[in-house]
Amino acid sequence: MQRFPHYRQHEQMDCGPTCLRMIAAYYGKRYSLERLREQCHISRLGVSMLGISEAAEKIGMRSMGVEISFKQLKEDAPLPCIVHWNQEHFVVVYRCTEKQVWVADPATSKLKYTAEEFCRCWTSNRKKGQDTGIALLLEPSPEFYKEEDDETDNGFQGMGFMLSYIKPYKQLVGQLFLGLLLGSLIQLILPFLTQSIVDFGINNQNLNYVYLVLLAQLTLSISNAGVGFIRGWILLHLGTRINISLISSEEHEEARRTFLNQQRGMEQMMSDLSSARIQEASLRQGCWTH
The missing domain is CATH 1.20.58 (Methane Monooxygenase Hydroxylase; Chain G, domain 1)
Structure with a gap:
């Protein structure tokens, strides 16, 4: 299995662009945090899911914000994806099984949760008898690989x-x-x-x-x-x-x-x-x- 990259956020409100940076790196593109932070349009209140989605599309990724159950996340969602965490934070889910979930938290490190622990931090609503949470599904489009990243620039x-x-x-x-x-x-x-x-x-x-x-x-x-x-x-x-x-x-x-x-x-x-x-x-x- 491909090792999932991890980056730490620099400031309190950098969780969104840092999550996007990790996913872009997973697909082979290296972007600077400053560039993604600017594209996410961070305000004094932080970053929104919409801002992350727009930034993802600017670098050539397809994005879709959804409210889904844990079963749908495990079986249908393309991973890695970004989820809303404790109603105040964003993390990346990069692997999910029936009993365990692997999360890359930009505030700390890569962590492993049980399904119950994960759902307590993620789910925020209930639809059709199932607990649901917010997720931003991301997939690279052909344009993603045509975009120039910051790998050379960083060098x-x-x-x-x-x-x-x-x-x-x-x-x-x-x-x-x-x-x-x-x-x-x-x-x-x-x-x-x-x-x-x-x-x-x-x-x-x-x-x-x-x-x-x-x-x-x-x-x-x-x-x-x-x-x-x-x-x-x-x-x-x-x-x-x-x-x-x-x-x-x-x-x-x-x-x-x-x-x-x-x-x-x-x-x-x-x-x-x-x-x-x-x-x-x-x-x-x-x-x-x-």
């Missing part, structure tokens, strides 16, 4: 990401490569000097030539050791600088995400408070008219 973005940290130290990188070239050149010359001692010094009994070449070998060996020391120092210095930059960038990104989550939470609280005031005013006006 270039990864290289660009690293180059952006190396670029400020391009002079050090140049010195590093120069040292590598000099060290290789010295290593290449030393065997020829040794051979020349035998060919021209010993065979011709020319001690002055032997001493001269030995002195040259000693000088080159010391130079090679010095070049190696400097190259190691540059490499250590460069690695330390890049690591510090990466850590600072990660801390900045984490702070940004925390700020955005707090901001969205505050917006939600203000929206709820505003709605409560409107309802209170309406009730008071109603009492007054009576």
Whole structure:
């Protein structure tokens, strides 16, 4: 059985696009979360099933939102599919049997539930004597495989990401490569000097030539050791600088995400408070008219 891919959501409201990202990866396409998040039209209240459906169709998938029973999910629904979870979250069902259900939760990891546990979190209604839940069925169309994904772009973005940290130290990188070239050149010359001692010094009994070449070998060996020391120092210095930059960038990104989550939470609280005031005013006006 094909191993189902799993991605973690970055922010609280990323569950929908992350689920779609997992399903697209299952069918062989790699999309960035940023791209799918934009296509899902996430608002301050989160993402809707309709938004996920529209995003899926934009990348070439056929989608259909349904309200079905567990039996229909197990026997008729094409898997993987996205289901509405606990009325507040989206997860992917990628395998389903009579007794067990395998779920990829973007908030945690890949999990296995019993059928009873799954239905308690999924079903929200009852039709024709059966408990039903909401699911978004997805299948790739021929257009899906014609669409360009972000796999190549991610590779270039990864290289660009690293180059952006190396670029400020391009002079050090140049010195590093120069040292590598000099060290290789010295290593290449030393065997020829040794051979020349035998060919021209010993065979011709020319001690002055032997001493001269030995002195040259000693000088080159010391130079090679010095070049190696400097190259190691540059490499250590460069690695330390890049690591510090990466850590600072990660801390900045984490702070940004925390700020955005707090901001969205505050917006939600203000929206709820505003709605409560409107309802209170309406009730008071109603009492007054009576």
